[in-house]
Amino acid sequence: xxxxxxxxxxxxxxxxxxxxxxxxxxxxxxxxxxxxxxxxxxxxxxxxxxxxxxxxxxxxxxxxxxxxxxxxxxxxxxxxxxxxxxxxxxxxxxxxxxxxxxxxxxxxxxxx
Amino acid sequence: xxxxxxxxxxxxxxxxxxxxxxxxxxxxxxxxxxxxxxxxxxxxxxxxxxxxxxxxxxxxxxxxxxxxxxxxxxxxxxxxxxxxxxxxxxxxxxxxxxxxxxxxxxxxxxxx
Numbered sequence: 001x002x003x004x005x006x007x008x009x010x011x012x013x014x015x016x017x018x019x020x021x022x023x024x025x026x027x028x029x030x031x032x033x034x035x036x037x038x039x040x041x042x043x044x045x046x047x048x049x050x051x052x053x054x055x056x057x058x059x060x061x062x063x064x065x066x067x068x069x070x071x072x073x074x075x076x077x078x079x080x081x082x083x084x085x086x087x088x089x090x091x092x093x094x095x096x097x098x099x100x101x102x103x104x105x106x107x108x109x110x111x112x
Numbered sequence: 113x114x115x116x117x118x119x120x121x122x123x124x125x126x127x128x129x130x131x132x133x134x135x136x137x138x139x140x141x142x143x144x145x146x147x148x149x150x151x152x153x154x155x156x157x158x159x160x161x162x163x164x165x166x167x168x169x170x171x172x173x174x175x176x177x178x179x180x181x182x183x184x185x186x187x188x189x190x191x192x193x194x195x196x197x198x199x200x201x202x203x204x205x206x207x208x209x210x211x212x213x214x215x216x217x218x219x220x221x222x223x224x
Contacts, residue, residue, distance in 0.1 A: 002155065033212070043156065043201060043214040056210035090155065099144045099205065101212060103155040 003027065006091050006104035014112055018079040021107045025072055025093030031055070032074040033094075033101060034066055038087040049074055081111045113138060114206040118215030126223055131189045133218045135202035138183070142204040145178060145185045146212075150199045159200075160187070192222045 003026035013019055025032050034046040045058035049068035060066075063081075068074040078085060088108050092101040115138040125131050137145075146161035162169045162176045162185065169176050173192075178185040185204075189196055202215040 002157075035214075042216040045211055045213060048210065056207065058211065058213075099212075100146065100158055100161065103148075103157070105155050 002102040002104065004091060004093050004102050004104035006089075006107050008107060009105065010108045010110075012110045012112065013081060015081055015083060017081050017111075018077065019081065019109065021076040021078070021089055021091075021109075023074045023076070023091030023093075023104060025074070025091075026095070026102055029093035029095050029102075030072065031094045031096075032068055032072070033092040034060075034074070034076050035090045035092065035103075036087050037090060037106075038084075041087075043090065046076070078109070083111050085109065086111045114211065114213050116202060116204050116213050116215040118202050118218060120218060121216065122219045122221070124221045124223065125192050127192060127194060129192055129222075131192050131196070131220055131222075133187045133200055133202070133220075134184065135186070135204075135215050136182075136184050137204040137213075139204070139206050140180075140183060142183075142206060144205040144212075145176070146203050147174075147176060147187050148201045148203065148214075150201065150217075152198075156201060189220075192220075194222050194224055196220060197222045 005024040030051045033048045035043045046060040048056040066076045088106045090106045092103045118135045143164040148156035149159045150156040175188045199217045
């Protein structure tokens with residue numbers, strides 16, 4: 001167990017809908033990262049937050065947004081969902097000054 | 113751009129053989145290079161990492177080498193076992209560890 005908690009584990013929804021994925025980092029970790037992994041694809045960096053502030057952005061679509069709350073948990077919001085958004089979404093966290101990322105178990109999103 | 117190339121995409125070896133996976137990165141300022149192992153349906157897990165001030169690091173049967181001049185790093189697994197079968201991802205930091213960009217992954221299959 002990495003100490004990073006993601007909910008829900010599975011999410012099935014329809015095109016056009018909006019969903020929220022939740023991540024709780026390891027205790028004490030200030031940084032949260034979101035990655036998307038499509039079938040047989042690599043890990044695509046979406047966005048990073050540090051202590052509530054956006055730090056870096058990757059290939060995140062405008063339909064997607066994220067935030068990190070004062071208690072350091074993070075949410076990834078996906079709207080106007082398309083079939084191609086079906087993927088495994090991972091959250092990871094790291095400690096202050098630490099480079100090692102610890103991944104959660106992921107949320108498997110299926111858009112039908 | 114911020115790019116990490118990884119080869120090969122698939123690698124099949126016999127139990128007991130060695131396996132080598134190679135990655136190149138685009139930013140000469142990158143300074144942290146982790147390797148993650150992802151078993152089917154599970155989270156990526158850090159197996160070894162190296163920083164830019166070190167040329168080689170070893171941990172039991174796995175080792176990583178770094179050639180900063182060539183912007184190239186490699187993962188070496190010796191005496192492979194069937195439980196080494198998984199997808200392996202290399203990664204490199206960009207923008208002073210604001211982003212950790214992953215390679216496309218290598219599917220390693222170790223046959224008994």
